[in-house]
Amino acid sequence: MWRAWQFALGLRQSYLKRKIMPSTESQPWYVLNNPDEIASPALLIYPHRVEKNIQSLIAMAGDIGRLRPHVKTHKLPQVVAMHQAHGIQKMKCATIAEAEMLAQTGVKDILLAYQPVGPTQQRLITLAQRYPNSQFGCLIDNERTLRELSAKLEGADVRLNVWIDIDNGNGRTGIQPGAGAANLAKLISDTPGVRFAGLHVYDGQFGRLGIAARTAAANEAFAPVQMLVESLAADDVDVPNVVAGGSPTFPVHAQRATVDLSPGTYSLWDVGYATACPEQPFIWAAVLLVRVISQPAPNRLCLDLGHKAVAAENPLEKRVHFLNAPEARFISQNEEHLVIELPADHGFAVGDVLYGIPGHICPTVALHQEANVIDEEGKFVACWPIAARARRLEI
Amino acid sequence: MWRAWQFALGLRQSYLKRKIMPSTESQPWYVLNNPDEIASPALLIYPHRVEKNIQSLIAMAGDIGRLRPHVKTHKLPQVVAMHQAHGIQKMKCATIAEAEMLAQTGVKDILLAYQPVGPTQQRLITLAQRYPNSQFGCLIDNERTLRELSAKLEGADVRLNVWIDIDNGNGRTGIQPGAGAANLAKLISDTPGVRFAGLHVYDGQFGRLGIAARTAAANEAFAPVQMLVESLAADDVDVPNVVAGGSPTFPVHAQRATVDLSPGTYSLWDVGYATACPEQPFIWAAVLLVRVISQPAPNRLCLDLGHKAVAAENPLEKRVHFLNAPEARFISQNEEHLVIELPADHGFAVGDVLYGIPGHICPTVALHQEANVIDEEGKFVACWPIAARARRLEI
Numbered sequence: 001m002w003r004a005w006q007f008a009l010g011l012r013q014s015y016l017k018r019k020i021m022p023s024t025e026s027q028p029w030y031v032l033n034n035p036d037e038i039a040s041p042a043l044l045i046y047p048h049r050v051e052k053n054i055q056s057l058i059a060m061a062g063d064i065g066r067l068r069p070h071v072k073t074h075k076l077p078q079v080v081a082m083h084q085a086h087g088i089q090k091m092k093c094a095t096i097a098e099a100e101m102l103a104q105t106g107v108k109d110i111l112l113a114y115q116p117v118g119p120t121q122q123r124l125i126t127l128a129q130r131y132p133n134s135q136f137g138c139l140i141d142n143e144r145t146l147r148e149l150s151a152k153l154e155g156a157d158v159r160l161n162v163w164i165d166i167d168n169g170n171g172r173t174g175i176q177p178g179a180g181a182a183n184l185a186k187l188i189s190d191t192p193g194v195r196f197a198g199l200h201v202y203d204g205q206f207g208r209l210g211i212a213a214r215t216a217a218a219n220e221a222f223a224p225v226q227m228l229v230e231s232l233a234a235d236d237v238d239v240p241n242v243v244a245g246g247s248p249t250f251p252v253h254a255q256r257a258t259v260d261l262s263p264g265t266y267s268l269w270d271v272g273y274a275t276a277c278p279e280q281p282f283i284w285a286a287v288l289l290v291r292v293i294s295q296p297a298p299n300r301l302c303l304d305l306g307h308k309a310v311a312a313e314n315p316l317e318k319r320v321h322f323l324n325a326p327e328a329r330f331i332s333q334n335e336e337h338l339v340i341e342l343p344a345d346h347g348f349a350v351g352d353v354l355y356g357i358p359g360h361i362c363p364t365v366a367l368h369q370e371a372n373v374i375d376e377e378g379k380f381v382a383c384w385p386i387a388a389r390a391r392r393l394e395i
Numbered sequence: 396m397w398r399a400w401q402f403a404l405g406l407r408q409s410y411l412k413r414k415i416m417p418s419t420e421s422q423p424w425y426v427l428n429n430p431d432e433i434a435s436p437a438l439l440i441y442p443h444r445v446e447k448n449i450q451s452l453i454a455m456a457g458d459i460g461r462l463r464p465h466v467k468t469h470k471l472p473q474v475v476a477m478h479q480a481h482g483i484q485k486m487k488c489a490t491i492a493e494a495e496m497l498a499q500t501g502v503k504d505i506l507l508a509y510q511p512v513g514p515t516q517q518r519l520i521t522l523a524q525r526y527p528n529s530q531f532g533c534l535i536d537n538e539r540t541l542r543e544l545s546a547k548l549e550g551a552d553v554r555l556n557v558w559i560d561i562d563n564g565n566g567r568t569g570i571q572p573g574a575g576a577a578n579l580a581k582l583i584s585d586t587p588g589v590r591f592a593g594l595h596v597y598d599g600q601f602g603r604l605g606i607a608a609r610t611a612a613a614n615e616a617f618a619p620v621q622m623l624v625e626s627l628a629a630d631d632v633d634v635p636n637v638v639a640g641g642s643p644t645f646p647v648h649a650q651r652a653t654v655d656l657s658p659g660t661y662s663l664w665d666v667g668y669a670t671a672c673p674e675q676p677f678i679w680a681a682v683l684l685v686r687v688i689s690q691p692a693p694n695r696l697c698l699d700l701g702h703k704a705v706a707a708e709n710p711l712e713k714r715v716h717f718l719n720a721p722e723a724r725f726i727s728q729n730e731e732h733l734v735i736e737l738p739a740d741h742g743f744a745v746g747d748v749l750y751g752i753p754g755h756i757c758p759t760v761a762l763h764q765e766a767n768v769i770d771e772e773g774k775f776v777a778c779w780p781i782a783a784r785a786r787r788l789e790i
Contacts, residue, residue, distance in 0.1 A: 173689035294568035
């Protein structure tokens with residue numbers, strides 16, 4: 001909480017300062033006044049822009065009680081605290097370290113959106129024991145894993161929420177919304193140590209469709225899920241909760257009053273989702289600060305942005321977009337080098353700063369040990385360690 | 396040094412134990428006796444296999460005085476210490492954090508194979524001041540950066556080695572081996588605060604050629620470098636040292652008695668280089684331990700190896716090779732999920748362990764906070780933090 005207060009105080013001071021000394025409006029939003037204080041490559045975060053994204057999300061959901069944001073994007077307790085300041089108490093995560101960060105930040109309801117196997121089962125139970133003020137949950141998609149988890153919970157004196165992981169066409173994880181899922185729901189309801197919390201439905205397969213086709217596809221794929229809920233109700237099995245959608249489809253599921261929403265990327269946003277989901281209102285709130293380290297030919301620059309500093313699972317030309325060099329052509333990338341070419345009049349020299357928006361922000365954040373916090377005046381004011389980039393904190 | 400001793404002691408104990416209790420030879424080299432102790436996804440390192448790779452490298456170089464291994468692959472002080480135990484005192488690195496790790500480990504001669512710009516210039520100078528028992532150096536390819544560095548060195552009471560970064564066809568960084576490079580060498584020799592240490596030649600452009608074509612191409616591209624050395628000598632400018640080649644071409648440059656060699660990947664090796672350079676004698680010494688987290692269809696498995704845990708700059712099918720599931724077909728990958736398909740009789744169930752060799756080990760190591768150390772009996776015995784995966788240690 002100390003961190004959250006410290007941060008809230010910072011925002012207040014920043015606001016007061018701006019009222020007294022309005023900044024010149026000539027400088028683009030991403031440009032720093034003091035870039036020389038930041039070694040590159042560096043991740044910059046603009047909390048006032050994160051705050052706008054949180055407000056947009058709340059407006060889209062209508063009711064904060066329906067929000068269960070995914071924290072894998074930012075992995076930052078300070079950003080979690082910004083959500084808590086709005087009353088958001090439910091969060092979703094993908095790793096035990098992220099779950100532990102959430103518990104440390106005082107989040108009340110934590111869903112590990114992952115089926116725990118191996119040592120992860122005991123780690124989740126240990127977390128629940130260590131943080132009794134938080135309720136923990138996870139996904140299950142088969143009987144064997146459920147029984148393993150229940151056996152480990154015997155005598156542990158904690159109870160885990162269990163959502164059934166439903167595969168409604170994504171083909172990545174889960175069980176199809178049919179008789180097997182219904183039987184699993186009944187089995188969970190009868191299994192000691194766990195509580196049947198509902199269904200988890202991730203329909204990432206529609207991420208590349210335009211909004212109209214995406215809406216139609218997500219609705220069609222959701223129909224069997226709705227049927228499963230109704231058939232369970234007819235069998236006197238209440239489905240307390242459904243969590244559905246990721247970034248591309250959560251606005252579709254927002255139309256269903258009984259569904260919880262769990263997007264993640266909205267908090268920082270990136271080029272990938274800005275391109276795929278142009279209808280969404282989010283703004284870029286994270287930037288890569290990089291420098292020219294060599295100019296091997298007049299129109300060619302080498303930057304210190306290798307694929308150890310920006311997510312690389314997409315083709316080279318989709319990994320980063322330079323705000324102050326949008327015409328860059330991408331030539332090659334290595335671990336600590338990115339080679340681009342620019343028109344002859346580019347004007348950049350060795351040592352100059354470029355500002356880039358990552359193609360995919362979530363894995364990019366995980367490549368950095370800290371976020372450099374930039375205030376509304378374009379000033380670098382603090383470092384936030386990316387707390388949950390590690391896979392193991394204490395537990 | 397304490398760590399190095401502790402490790403040496405461990406190897407000795409391990410050796411004695413094996414003499415007394417020989418392990419069964421039935422189990423493949425990568426399989427653990429105690430996988431249940433390791434949460435996945437995890438990076439495993441087998442130091443006895445790293446040691447074999449170091450020995451192979453020394454045999455190829457002929458003389459340890461010619462070796463300047465690149466530490467970006469492992470980022471581990473324990474592996475640095477294994478090299479020091481053989482008398483290797485010169486190392487190469489790509490970041491200030493790696494340089495600091497090397498200084499902390501007592502390496503005598505440290506080359507930051509990077510042209511320092513922005514705050515990196517002062518950080519390098521601060522390192523040199525903080526660690527007077529190590530000699531630091533860096534690359535320079537232009538007059539402006541040289542003058543910046545020299546100005547910052549004024550009154551700093553340290554002297555940096557400077558290698559000219561030569562671009563002999565790679566087109567990534569550096570200056571071409573011609574009159575401009577010769578003038579830069581003379582300028583460096585006359586510039587206060589720095590010492591002209593020689594030429595740095597990275598010819599990564601030949602990495603995809605077979606050994607015969609690679610040898611011919613690397614030799615042809617090196618000819619202008621040799622001419623530059625000779626023309627400087629004729630002008631009474633001694634070129635004290637040439638560092639040439641990366642993993643693919645260092646065996647070619649090993650034929651030149653006056654050239655230092657600086658490969659990196661040999662220490663852990665990976666599928667990419669085992670495929671590109673099958674003539675090289677190195678063995679895999681790092682493995683990813685992952686688990687099945689879901690089986691959404693009978694022949695389809697989802698593993699906990701997303702691209703937050705294995706380097707993803709290569710196409711999906713080249714990111715990992717599973718030693719105990721070599722027939723895997725790669726379907727999709729997300730941040731924390733990898734979907735594969737196997738023949739119907741695969742026999743894997745949710746929770747089972749797969750062992751994978753990364754396509755590219757260097758960026759994979761940087762995705763993990765620690766290496767799980769496996770001894771010769773296949774036992775997990777220690778955790779080594781990936782010390783230099785951070786970009787900032789103390790300085």
